[in-house]
Amino acid sequence: MAKISINLATGSLQKEEIIVGIDLGTTNSLVAFINPDKEPKVINDAGKGVLVPSIVHFGAAGDITVGNEAKDFLITDPQNTIFSVKRLLGRSYKDIEKHKDFFSYKVIDDDSESLVKIKVGDTFYTPIELSGLILKELKERAEHALKTPVNRAVVTVPAYFNDSQRQATRDAGKLAGLDVLRIVNEPTAASLAYGIGLDPEETKTIAVYDLGGGTFDVSILQIQSGIFEVLATNGDTFLGGDDFDRAILDYWIEKNQLDRAVLLANHELSQELRLKAEEAKKSMSHQSIFNEKVGEIWCTLDKQTFESLILPKVNQTIDCCKNALADAKLSISDIDEVVMVGGSTRTALVKKMVSEFFGKPVHDDVNPDEVVALGAAIQADILAGNRKDILLLDVTPLSLGIETMGGLMDVIIPRNSKVPTKAGRQYTTSIDGQVNMKISVYQGERDLIKENRKLAEFDLKGIPAMPAGFPKVDINFLLNADGILKIQAIELRSGVKQEVEVKPTYGITDDQVEQMLMDSITHAKDDVAQRMLIEARTEGEQITYTVENFIKKHGTHLSVAEISDTQKYLVTLKEALTSGDKDLIHKAIDELNEFTRPFAERLMDHAVNTAMKGKSIEGAVD
Known part of the structure; x- marks a missing residue:
């Protein structure tokens, strides 16, 4: 007997599942879906608001709070309140060392290249686990609002995220009970929300300017036959609307001749002033003068002063746009469209300067906080097969990777990657003088190789004897359009090389693929x-x-x-x-x-x- 789902929120019949689009942000996250009228729509669960702050708080009794309720603990319990976790995804301590003062919680330095850990009390968390908690909150909000199970999602990441950051995002989804069908670049999602790239006949070069609360990036994309290629990306992961707030706050401190050291010691007052600065910034979108008090401190600001305060920061973003164009080997006249993303692009000066730089009006009609999530929902709709006019390219059904120490699976080509595709990773030896390396290739979604399917095994022999960590072994996977996987291992210092070919789909049915996926979520x-x-x-x-x-x-x-x-x-x-x-x-x-x-x-x-x-x-x- 066939099962039919009814969406209680809309009363409409639907397929077994809704695939949602998720914007996992540094400051805020949100989730969107395609409604029965075929329109992308963000989810506002139980009036909590569309934006879910990307904040996790760990209480003394072991209780975990995510989102709006966790935000209050930033002041009262900063060492147990984790924010901006996206900055840590797939990063080693060395990557974020120079920004360690930014974090009020303990980021562990183990003096190695391994991924960062966050210490809360006596427990150590990875950014994957923390991002998983945020995604779980989004999943639960979506299920509550839509009155239907949500098990599959498209999740967005910045265009500059590397393989390990993308894999970390997939793993976070799995931990939240979500099958992440596709990782989509944020600028690609934003373009889709404006309908750019949906027409297969269209060829365009576009710039996506994304200024959020804490991060800025600009991406130059080329769109051809519905395929998005990132030509260049540039930005600053520690530049955003928060800097506008800080500039206003510094102006008030100076104007009121406040003692900065005293203010820093008074968490509540400094937080109150910071929030007031944010309020003043937002008011500049619809008024020219802001004039309020915090206690006895006058907080006054006019539009001209505001724009002079933030001008250096906006100029920094324009420099990034110049760099991105130079990297893409393009001139301003080559850019057909400019898309604005991120809450901070509401600032009039930002819009004006970006428009003047590119010499054309910018796309800013769609809510800049929501545009990425809406685009992710459109991508999810394409993957669900609901848009017949768009070609779905062949994808690999299961992840491909190799065995690393302890019997773990290290994914090199994630499932749902477009075919043909090529990816690689660099490895090294673990003991001094090691001359051989066994390379075992697996297919599957589980963390332990014993739960996955072995495809091949070969030895890379003749590595020159060197201290542990010295050899550099590149392992490259090339999956061609016929579904043949070529694995190549090469030790870069000596040129020692070995390769093998396999067919990953040989002897495996669709039902077995589905079962392997279900098992990976169940046992995540x-x-x-x-x-x-x-x-x-x-x-x-x-x-x-x-x-x-x-x-x-x-x-x-x-x-x-x-x-x-x-x-x-x-x-x-x-x-x-x-x-x-x-x-x-x-x-x-x-x-x-x-x-x-x-x-x-x-x-x-x-x-x-x-x-x-x-x-x-x-x-x-x-």
Whole structure:
């Protein structure tokens, strides 16, 4: 008997599921869908508003709050309130080190290239888990508003996100119980919301100017036959509307001759003034003078002063536009359309300067906060097969990747990638003098390779003996239009090379593909918990190996007390490694790092410093 779903919110018949579009933002996130009138529409659940602040708060009793309610804790409990987590997705500590003062919570520095972790109390979280909590909130809001299950989504990311940041976004979706059908570039989604790129006959070059609360980027896209190609992207991940607020706040501090140190110490007053600055900024869109008080402090601003305060920041964004055009090897006259994205583009000066720079009117009719989510919903509708006029290119049905240390699957080509496609990743060795590397290729959606389907295995032999971390092994996957996967491994320093070909779809039915996808969602929490334990153990073992080697080589330069105390920390770490508690392992790693850093910095040579870089492939250690 066939099942028919009825959407209680609209009373209409519908397919089994709605595929939603999600804009996972740095400051705010939102979700959109295609309504029964075939129009993209953002979801406002229970009057909470369309925008869901991308904020997670961890309460003392283990309770987790996401979104609007979590925002209040930014002042009262900053160390347990996580914001701007998107900046950390797929990043190592080294990537964000110079911005560490921006975060009020503890971002762990393990002096390696591994991905960042956030410490809350005694628990360590990854940006994937935190983004998963935000996506889960969006999923629940959508389900509540639409009165129907939401299990599939299109999620947007900045055009400059790399492979690991895109994979981290997919993993976050999986953790939230969502099958992420496609990761779409934000500028592409914004263009779709304006109908640009929907006509297969259309050929256009467009600029997408995206100024949000905390980030700015500009992308130059070429659209041909419905295919979007990113020609160039430029921007600043620490420039946005928040800087406009800060400029107003600084102006008021100076004008009222306030003591900055006293103000910083008074969290409530400084937050109240910051919010008042934001209010003043917004008022400039519809009035010329703002004149209010916070306590005894006069907060006055006129439009001319406001524009002079923000001019340097807007000029910075125009410089980024120039750089993007130069990188794309284009001139201003080559740009056919300019699309405005992000709440901060409501500022009149921004619109005026962007329009003047590109020499044409800008597209700003669609709500700039919503445009990306609306475009994602249109992309979801295309994937659902509801737009017959748009060609859906062939895609790979399951992810393809290789086995890394601890029996984990490292995805190289994510599922739903357009075919043909090419992707690669760089790896290294985990022990000194390693000359062979076993490369095992898998297909599937689970974190552990034992749950996935093995496609091939080969050895890269003859790697010159070097210290751990020195060899650079590029592994490239090339999936052609006929569905043949060519895997190539090459050690860059020596040129040692090996390749193999397989057909990933051989002997696998559609039902089996569907089952593998369902299993990956069902077991997402367990898989991530296991992955994190394995990664913690692998990291702990690597650090133990590195520190013991370091003492052997440089022991004569260390004091007896330094060696003795280091050995105690090593014993604690080794005990933690047998515990099965990833937080305990991270705590022991963190303590060992903190203790050894001062004298390691004093002595560590280049070889030891790079020993922890990159990922190490399983089989390398045998």
